[in-house]
């Protein structure tokens with residue numbers, strides 16, 4: 001496998017090339033294309049686009065445009081709940097009897113997508129093509145009414161950060177299903193030993209666990225949070241109502257914001273593939289978003305080569321804590337040149 005084929009971008013191109021001949025032969029639009037991370041499928045079909053995830057300057061959205069379309073196509077998200085959610089939201093734009101084309105790579109769970117989506121909103125799942133380790137499903141819209149808004153999707157749970165369980169809200173496809181992740185727990189334990197600061201940014205906030213912990217430890221401080229996923233932003237706004245929560249792809253979300261501390265359990269995958277692009281941008285651009293004496297805290301799996309990355313950018317890099325799976329890093333100060 002070449003370098004591109006093993007990258008998230010290479011995978012997106014490969015999947016687009018597999019589906020393009022099928023959808024181009026599928027008849028007239030207008031089309032709605034969802035989660036097309038290569039951009040090639042929507043461009044070829046001159047389609048309206050939807051993604052829950054922000055990518056570059058394209059902001060994610062919790063739902064697609066409501067304008068009715070003749071057909072829709074969805075690159076299946078690997079997460080089963082995210083797949084169900086995306087197909088249900090697309091159903092609002094697709095009339096009864098019209099098709100939804102669902103496509104993806106075998107490594108991303110596409111083999112079970114047809115069966116998984118067969119139900120109240122979508123019927124007659126058929127595999128119409130398999131090629132290049134990809135599969136393309138065709139489903140037909142039923143006449144059942146599509147669910148509207150986020151209300152049917154909220155998942156009520158609880159989280160305990162040491163002060164007893166408190167209600168916690170999640171949505172389909174969010175990190176750790178709205179639970180406290182083991183890496184995040186290690187990061188929060190290390191952070192609890194550090195003095196509070198006035199302004200903190202939870203970078204890649206998920207459901208807002210870090211933002212909530214920082215706020216609870218220092219109610220007088222200001223907490224900012226960002227995530228590329230529109231559903232993560234909605235959940236953090238609900239869980240941490242007094243945080244300033246922004247939607248966007250990495251640092252694009254917060255403009256020229258500067259804070260005293262950036263804290264992150266960063267994404268290290270794009271889909272199922274390892275991808276350090278967001279982590280690299282987080283570290284390289286962090287100094288431009290830190291006040292003088294500001295610091296960056298990160299937790300990553302032990303094998304992620306983050307120490308050398310931090311040392312390229314910061315004058316001081318400390319291992320704040322570690323266990324058998326994860327390491328917590330703290331970095332500050334300018335790099336002497």
Ligand SMILES: C[S@@+](CC[C@H](N)C(=O)[O-])C[C@H]1O[C@@H](n2cnc3c(N)ncnc32)[C@H](O)[C@@H]1O
Pocket residue numbers: 175176181184203204205206207208209210226227228229232248249250251264265266267268278
């Ligand atoms: C490992 S999870 C951490 C979530 C949360 N901070 C926690 O500890 O529970 C990483 C988060 O990064 C988000 N993410 C992925 N790509 C991103 C990007 N380009 N910009 C901002 N956030 C991104 C994902 O949506 C996900 O919520």
